[in-house]
Structure formats: structure tokens, C-alpha cells
Amino acid sequence: MTHPRFLRSVRNAAAVLSLSVLVLTGCSANPPSTSADGPERTLLTIPREDMGTFVQNFNPFSPTVAPMTQQAIYESMLIYNPADGTTTPWLATEWEVAEDGKSIVFTLRDGVTWSDGEPFVGEDVVNTFDLQREILGGYDYLDTVTADGNTVTFTFTTPFSPALFEVGQQIIVPEHVWSAIEDPSRETNAVPVGTGPYTEVAQFQAQSFVLEKNPNYWQPEKQQIEGIRMLAFAGNDGANLAAVNGDVDWAPQFMPNIEETFISKDPENRDYWFPPTGAMINWQLNTAKAPFDDVDVRKALSMAVNREQVTSIGMTGYTEPADCTGLSGAYENWKSDEVLADCDWTEYNVDAANALLDEAGYAKGADGMRTMEDGSPFAFDISVGSASSDWLSVANVISQNLADVGITATVDAPDWATVVSGYELGEFDTGIVWSNAAPTPYQYFRGMMGTSTVEAVGEKTFENYHRYGSEEAEQLLTDFAASSDEAEQGEIVNQLQEVYSENAPAVPLFPGPEWGAYTDVNFEGWPTEENPYATLSVRAPTTVLLLTSLKPASAE
Amino acid sequence: MRFILRRLGFYFIAFWACITLNFMLPRFMPGDPVSRMFARSQDRMQPEQIDQLRRLFGVDDRPIWEQYINYIGDVLTGQMGVSISRFPTPVTEVIASQIGWTILLGGVSLIIAAVVGNLLGILAAWRRGGLVDSGLPPLLIFIGSFPYFWLAMAALYLFGVVLGWFPLRHAFTSGLEPGFTGEYLLDVAHHLVLPALTIVLVSIGGWMLGMRNTMIATNAEDYIIMAEAKGLKPGRIMFRYAARNAMLPAVTSFGMSLGFVVGGALLTEVVFAYPGVGYQLLAAVQGLDYPLMQGLFLTITAAVLIANFLVDILYVRLDPRVRTS
Numbered sequence: 001m002t003h004p005r006f007l008r009s010v011r012n013a014a015a016v017l018s019l020s021v022l023v024l025t026g027c028s029a030n031p032p033s034t035s036a037d038g039p040e041r042t043l044l045t046i047p048r049e050d051m052g053t054f055v056q057n058f059n060p061f062s063p064t065v066a067p068m069t070q071q072a073i074y075e076s077m078l079i080y081n082p083a084d085g086t087t088t089p090w091l092a093t094e095w096e097v098a099e100d101g102k103s104i105v106f107t108l109r110d111g112v113t114w115s116d117g118e119p120f121v122g123e124d125v126v127n128t129f130d131l132q133r134e135i136l137g138g139y140d141y142l143d144t145v146t147a148d149g150n151t152v153t154f155t156f157t158t159p160f161s162p163a164l165f166e167v168g169q170q171i172i173v174p175e176h177v178w179s180a181i182e183d184p185s186r187e188t189n190a191v192p193v194g195t196g197p198y199t200e201v202a203q204f205q206a207q208s209f210v211l212e213k214n215p216n217y218w219q220p221e222k223q224q225i226e227g228i229r230m231l232a233f234a235g236n237d238g239a240n241l242a243a244v245n246g247d248v249d250w251a252p253q254f255m256p257n258i259e260e261t262f263i264s265k266d267p268e269n270r271d272y273w274f275p276p277t278g279a280m281i282n283w284q285l286n287t288a289k290a291p292f293d294d295v296d297v298r299k300a301l302s303m304a305v306n307r308e309q310v311t312s313i314g315m316t317g318y319t320e321p322a323d324c325t326g327l328s329g330a331y332e333n334w335k336s337d338e339v340l341a342d343c344d345w346t347e348y349n350v351d352a353a354n355a356l357l358d359e360a361g362y363a364k365g366a367d368g369m370r371t372m373e374d375g376s377p378f379a380f381d382i383s384v385g386s387a388s389s390d391w392l393s394v395a396n397v398i399s400q401n402l403a404d405v406g407i408t409a410t411v412d413a414p415d416w417a418t419v420v421s422g423y424e425l426g427e428f429d430t431g432i433v434w435s436n437a438a439p440t441p442y443q444y445f446r447g448m449m450g451t452s453t454v455e456a457v458g459e460k461t462f463e464n465y466h467r468y469g470s471e472e473a474e475q476l477l478t479d480f481a482a483s484s485d486e487a488e489q490g491e492i493v494n495q496l497q498e499v500y501s502e503n504a505p506a507v508p509l510f511p512g513p514e515w516g517a518y519t520d521v522n523f524e525g526w527p528t529e530e531n532p533y534a535t536l537s538v539r540a541p542t543t544v545l546l547l548t549s550l551k552p553a554s555a556e
Numbered sequence: 557m558r559f560i561l562r563r564l565g566f567y568f569i570a571f572w573a574c575i576t577l578n579f580m581l582p583r584f585m586p587g588d589p590v591s592r593m594f595a596r597s598q599d600r601m602q603p604e605q606i607d608q609l610r611r612l613f614g615v616d617d618r619p620i621w622e623q624y625i626n627y628i629g630d631v632l633t634g635q636m637g638v639s640i641s642r643f644p645t646p647v648t649e650v651i652a653s654q655i656g657w658t659i660l661l662g663g664v665s666l667i668i669a670a671v672v673g674n675l676l677g678i679l680a681a682w683r684r685g686g687l688v689d690s691g692l693p694p695l696l697i698f699i700g701s702f703p704y705f706w707l708a709m710a711a712l713y714l715f716g717v718v719l720g721w722f723p724l725r726h727a728f729t730s731g732l733e734p735g736f737t738g739e740y741l742l743d744v745a746h747h748l749v750l751p752a753l754t755i756v757l758v759s760i761g762g763w764m765l766g767m768r769n770t771m772i773a774t775n776a777e778d779y780i781i782m783a784e785a786k787g788l789k790p791g792r793i794m795f796r797y798a799a800r801n802a803m804l805p806a807v808t809s810f811g812m813s814l815g816f817v818v819g820g821a822l823l824t825e826v827v828f829a830y831p832g833v834g835y836q837l838l839a840a841v842q843g844l845d846y847p848l849m850q851g852l853f854l855t856i857t858a859a860v861l862i863a864n865f866l867v868d869i870l871y872v873r874l875d876p877r878v879r880t881s
Contacts, residue, residue: 137608208730
């Protein structure tokens with residue numbers, strides 16, 4: 001009896017997603033009902049869409065940590081905001097990068113205390129980096145970390161300027177608490193001690209918990225909300241229903257057709273903002289394989305893609321087409337005007353694509369389909385994980401576009417794990433892939449065309465799946481890492497964009513949007529396009545800026 | 557006694573086969589937990605951290621037979637290890653924290669569906685051609701053939717969103733202190749109505765139809781005519797003579813369903829955001845969380861086998877033919 005039901009449920013799980021749209025559009029006919037907590041909500045209520053239940057794990061080094069740990073409980077020395085490109089000093093008031101790029105000195109803020117009343121000191125920072133490297137790794141370039149009074153000095157084995165943001169945005173944990181913990185990697189840290197605005201865990205339950213004010217916060221005037229309540233949802237649908245119904249204040253999850261489903265129910269108070277500051281989403285071509293090793297083929301394929309269609313159909317208009325710098329909206333200030341002025345290979349142009357392919361020797365046969373040099377058909381797969389319905393339709397749009405230039409591209413959509421294992425080993429034709437995102441474009445270009453990230457086919461790699469390396473780019477990346485002068489860095493990034501635009505290591509599609517919607521019925525002071533002091537993400541370093549800016553709606 | 561021993565032997569072999577399958581199946585899936593976590597986090601994780609995470613989670617690189625021997629040992633000693641998708645929480649704790657809700661939801665709806673469904677089946681067969689017999693089965697089968705999640709969403713929309721009679725999510729109102737207070741129990745019951753209702757609606761038709769059909773067969777037996785001839789009250793004949801003999805298949809299905817209750821009702825849990833192991837199992841499969849998957853499969857296996865064993869024993873009591881054969 002129950003047995004077939006179980007099988008059926010697994011099969012139908014995917015259908016739930018599409019059906020939710022139906023239910024949600026149905027909802028829009030009704031006025032929003034008052035929330036379950038009553039009309040006067042004092043706790044900022046946020047849904048978490050991918051955790052059916054919570055586990056009381058506030059260990060910031062754990063990859064499966066409870067939400068808001070790294071945003072509300074612990075803080076970092078500085079905060080970089082990709083929406084406007086500014087850096088806000090946080091636990092550090094200032095920093096000094098050495099001339100040779102091999103060290104940085106941070107000056108810590110005076111008067112910061114942990115939520116248990118102990119003062120925040122340099123030793124905390126030193127200990128945090130020991131723990132981070134021991135448990136999660138990374139920071140391979142870091143040589144020593146030393147504290148002296150209220151300054152902390154980081155030295156590097158090689159000049160590495162992107163370190164400022166990596167080190168600066170590392171969240172800091174208290175040494176006096178963590179030094180007593182025997183196995184920090186397995187610690188659940190049920191009662192966390194942090195410097196953040198909301199550190200006191202209350203009412204921890206399987207499907208909700210509350211974070212209350214840190215009694216010793218260093219900016220008490222900014223703790224204007226009483227606390228944060230997190231709600232657990234096993235999927236977007238439940239979280240979307242809660243948002244549509246007005247039961248939550250903030251909706252950071254993906255919502256289909258947001259104007260209809262969410263905004264239209266209370267246009268006065270509800271709004272959304274999807275800045276294109278996420279990672280660039282690329283159509284990656286396996287450059288270790290023919291014909292994708294030919295730059296003309298890559299550019300021709302890129303011109304055959306109608307990015308307007310990709311973003312409007314595939315991404316429901318939530319983002320914008322990419323340009324030939326390959327940089328997402330997070331790097332707006334880095335974009336080179338010269339490269340932008342000369343963007344031909346990212347513009348939709350079927351004639352040019354056809355001409356380029358003809359020229360490269362992939363002539364059309366009698367049936368109008370192109371063939372390879374050996375006479376076999378010009379056909380390949382586009383791999384994408386079946387769970388990402390939006391990217392799946394992106395792949396389908398590309399496949400249709402390519403039919404117009406005589407190329408057969410089959411969309412291959414198994415489970416993400418299968419897709420990614422193909423990417424990692426280089427055993428794929430093409431795929432829709434994310435890219436590295438960091439405050440500077442260094443990591444992005446390194447993963448896109450640095451020779452140091454290229455592995456042979458069959459060797460596992462976790463970036464540069466498309467296996468493209470350029471000596472010129474690698475040299476520029478090394479120069480960038482060695483430079484601490486902003487003007488010089490800008491010049492190097494301009495050159496990197498030239499190399500990128502010339503070689504088309506991947507086909508950039510669109511910058512990933514940073515979802516975020518909210519209602520200001522209970523709280524106000526949300527970031528907007530006009531006032532982009534943070535993004536609407538609940539998992540970004542900028543989230544704490546939002547938490548310290550929101551205030552109850554009644555407090556005019 | 558010999559019967560029970562023989563059954564025990566059979567269950568032992570079934571158990572071994574099940575736990576071996578539980579071990580093999582997840583390992584046929586491509587990738588490993590860390591790649592999956594990386595794929596899901598996309599740009600949020602650094603590539604440099606992957607090896608470290610493998611070490612942290614203790615992803616096994618040993619030969620498969622060595623892992624198997626180890627696994628059998630762990631199963632027998634009740635050690636299920638640490639969940640990867642819920643790291644560093646032990647698997648037993650993850651399961652223990654949610655299985656209560658699963659059993660509550662699954663158990664309540666199973667009991668209601670079985671009891672009401674069987675009673676309706678008895679009535680329908682007893683009054684053949686009556687209103688219950690001609691009207692209900694088509695209606696219930698009609699409802700039962702709806703996609704499960706559709707019914708759940710329709711109920712959620714109608715009774716939760718439009719009418720506002722029932723809460724939209726979770727097992728109890730967030731912030732309410734769990735405890736044996738009237739307020740809390742009422743709140744839990746209030747939250748249970750919609751999810752349980754949809755499961756009952758979907759499964760009740762099967763119970764009713766099954767009971768009705770066997771009942772019709774028993775109604776034609778000579779001993780029923782005999783009982784009628786003796787002038788016994790119709791109610792007594794219906795329940796003590798006909799229904800009692802028609803009950804055996806229903807007991808079997810009930811035992812089977814009882815075992816599967818611990819597997820959770822995935823879609824109900826997802827639609828109503830109800831806590832339970834169904835979603836946990838889906839998440840474990842998607843995240844290739846071997847320890848949690850094994851733990852959940854083991855729990856389900858054990859529950860199904862135990863339920864079956866209980867039914868077997870019950871059969872000895874209910875059906876004399878089993879005893880003699």
C-alpha cells in the first residue's frame with residue numbers, strides 16, 4: 001500500500017515544483033491574511049528553504065551550520081559589498097597592505113566585546129586562522145599570523161593582494177572559548193559566543209529558532225530589531241507560500257513570476273531587487289576537445305546564442321545578458337571601456353556565426369547541418385543538472401539557437417552529481433557552469449584561463465572545468481597578485497579582459513542574480529537599487545549590514 | 557514454536573539481504589558527498605577546501621569489501637556513524653529527532669484510513685447495492701487516483717490559505733514550548749489535521765475496496781447462511797462471522813503499511829513543511845550522505861521486518877490453518 005506511494009512520491013517530486021506555480025498564482029486573488037504570529041511581529045522572520053529541519057549546530061567551521069551563524073552571530077574584520085563596490089571596516093578599523101604585497105596589518109576596533117562580556121583581542125584572530133586552516137583548509141598562501149596589542153599582522157609566502165578580502169572577510173571566533181574545545185571540527189557549539197548583533201539562541205526547535213540581541217554588542221544603537229526568527233522549509237514552495245501569505249518579512253529564495261505571485265498581493269509594501277552581482281554563469285566548452293579547442297568555433301557558438309532569449313525565457317527576465325568582458329555585475333567598476341566598445345562575439349549574430357563556422361572549415365551539408373572535418377556530424381551534448389530547472393531551459397534555448405546555424409546540440413540533464421563528476425574529470429562536451437566569485441576578479445579569471453588551474457582530462461579539478469589556460473593570462477594574474485596599487489590592478493584587469501575577449505575561453509551567458517524580496521509591513525530600511533548598501537542575500541557577508549540597518553516599521 | 561523459529565530464520569536472511577542492498581545501492585551512484593555538496597553550493601565554496609572536507613567527513617577510500625565488513629560490524633553493534641549532510645550530528649540523533657513526527661503522522665493516518673476504510677468496506681458488502689456500496693467506492697478511488705501532492709496542495713490552499721482553518725506549515729506553532737500541556741497537544745493536533753487528511757483520503761479507497769471484495773466472497777459462504785438460518789442478529793453475523801473471516805488480507809496489508817510508516821510521507825512533508833524522515837531521506841540521497849541513508853534504510857528495513865513478523869505471529873492466532881500446515 002504505502003510502498004508504491006513512496007516510489008510515486010519520488011517520481012513526482014519534480015512535478016511539485018511546477019505545480020507550485022499554479023497554486024501560487026491561484027493565491028494572488030486573495031488579500032494577504034495576517035501572519036500566524038499576529039499582526040505585530042517584532043522578530044524579523046526569515047525562511048530557510050533547503051532545510052526541512054534545523055540542527056542546533058552553530059559551529060561556523062561546519063559546512064552544514066545552522067543559518068545566520070556566519071551572518072548574525074560571528075563577524076569579520078571588514079565587509080565588501082559587491083552591489084556598490086565599497087568596503088566597510090567592521091571588526092578592524094583600518095589596514096595597511098605592505099608595498100611588496102607580502103603582508104597586511106589590520107588594526108582592530110577598540111571596545112568590541114564578545115557576547116559573554118570578554119574583550120575582543122588579537123589572539124582571537126590568530127586562533128581563528130589556525131582553526132580555519134586546520135578544519136577547512138584554504139589560505140595556502142598564508143605564512144604567519146601574529147597579534148601585537150590591537151594589531152594583527154598577516155604575512156604571505158608570495159605577494160598576494162586578493163588576500164585582503166579573503167582574510168578580511170574571514171569570520172572571527174573567540175579564542176577563550178574555542179581553545180577549550182577538544183575537537184573543533186565536531187563541535188556543535190550549541191551556545192555560541194560571538195561579536196555579532198544577534199547571538200543569543202532562544203526557543204531552538206526542529207523547525208524554527210530565534211536569535212536575540214547580543215547584550216554586549218559594540219553598536220547597540222544599531223540593534224533596532226528585537227531578534228531574528230528562522231523558519232525551516234523543505235523546498236522553495238513552502239517558503240514561497242509563507243512569503244506570499246505575509247508570514248515572513250524577507251524572502252531570499254527563488255520565486256517564479258515574482259510580480260504576479262508576490263508583489264501583486266501587496267504592492268504598497270512589497271518589493272524585490274535582483275542585482276546581477278552573483279557569479280557569471282557560462283556555457284563552458286571543453287577546450288581539451290575538438291572542435292572546442294578552436295577559438296573561432298567558440299566565438300561562432302557564442303554569436304549563435306541569443307542571450308536576450310536566454311535571460312528572458314530561461315531566467316524569467318531576472319538578469320541581463322553578459323558582455324565580452326565576461327565580468328558579472330559585481331565587477332562593474334573593473335570593466336574595461338575599450339573591451340566593451342568592441343564586443344562583437346557576445347552579440348547575437350546568426351550571419352556572422354555562420355560565416356565564421358564556414359571559414360573555420362565546418363561546412364554545411366546538403367541537409368543544412370554542419371559536419372566536422374572528417375565528415376561526422378557537428379553534434380554535441382549540453383550537460384546541466386536536472387534539478388536546476390532555470391538552467392535547463394537556458395540549455396534548451398541554446399540548443400534551439402544552434403539549430404539555426406546547423407549544429408545539433410542535445411541537452412543532457414541527469415542528476416547534478418553525475419554532471420559535476422563529468423566536469424571534474426573533463427569528460428563532457430559542453431555545460432552550463434557557474435564561476436568563481438570573490439571581491440576582486442582575480443579568482444574569476446584564474447578559474448577561467450589561468451594555466452595553474454588547468455588539469456589534464458581524466459585528472460580531477462574543481463575549477464576551470466573547461467580546461468583553458470593562457471600563459472599571458474597567468475602572467476597577468478601573477479602581476480595582479482603582486483600589486484597592491486589599485487590603479488595598477490585596474491590596468492592589469494583591463495589587460496586580462498583583452499586576453500579573455502580575444503580567446504573566448506568560455507561563452508559567458510549572464511551574471512547570476514542575487515535573489516531577494518521583502519515586505520516592509522513590519523520592518524523598514526531595506527536596501528534598494530537606489531540605496532545599494534547591501535544585497536538582499538541572507539547568506540552573504542553583507543547580511544550583517546542589513547541586520548544592523550533594519551528597524552521596526554512603526555519607529556518613524 | 558517451530559513455526560516461529562523457521563520464520564525467524566527467514567527474517568534473518570531477509571535482513572541480511574536488505575542491509576547488503578542498503579550498502580551497495582548508494583555506492584552505485586556517481587560522485588561522492590563532497591562533490592555533491594560542492595555542486596550544490598556552487599560558487600559559495602572554495603575549490604581548495606574540497607580535499608580538507610573529504611578528510612573531515614571521513615569519506616572512505618578503502619576497498620569496498622573492507623568498507624562492507626566494517627559496515628556489517630557497525631550495523632550489528634548499532635553504530636550508524638555521523639551524518640554528512642548534518643555534520644557533525646550523529647545519524648541516530650538525526651533520525652531520533654524526526655522519527656516521532658513521522659510515526660505520529662503516518663500512524664494516525666494509517667489507523668484512521670484502515671479502521672474507517674475497513675468499516676466502510678464491511679458496510680458496503682453487507683448492504684450490496686446500497687448507497688455506501690454504489691456511491692463511495694467510485695468516489696474514493698477517484699480521489700485516491702489524484703496525484704498525491706496535488707491533493708495536499710489543494711487542501712493546503714483551500715483550508716489553509718483561503719478559509720484559514722488550519723495552519724500552513726510545521727508540526728506546531730513556532731515559539732510554542734513543547735510539553736504535555738493542553739495548549740501544545742491541541743496545537744499539534746491542529747497542525748496534524750490537513751497532512752493526515754490528505755494521506756487518509758488517498759489511501760482509504762484501497763482499504764475499503766479490498767475489504768468489500770473479500771467480504772462479498774465470505775458473505776456467500778455456507779456458515780453465513782447457517783448463521784442467518786439460526787436467526788442470529790444481522791450485526792452479529794456481519795462482524796463476528798463475515799467480517800472476522802474477511803479480515804485476514806486487511807491484517808496483512810496493515811502490517812505491511814505499518815512497516816512503511818517509518819519511511820515517511822515525503823510529499824506531505826514537503827508540501828506542509830512537516831518535519832519527518834521522508835524529506836531527510838530525499839536530502840540524504842541527493843547529498844550522497846551514506847551514513848544517514850544507511851541509517852534510514854536500516855530503520856525502514858527493521859520496521860518492515862518487525863511489522864511482518866508481528867503479523868506472522870498474529871496470523872497464528874487468527875488463522876488456525878497456518879498452525880496446522
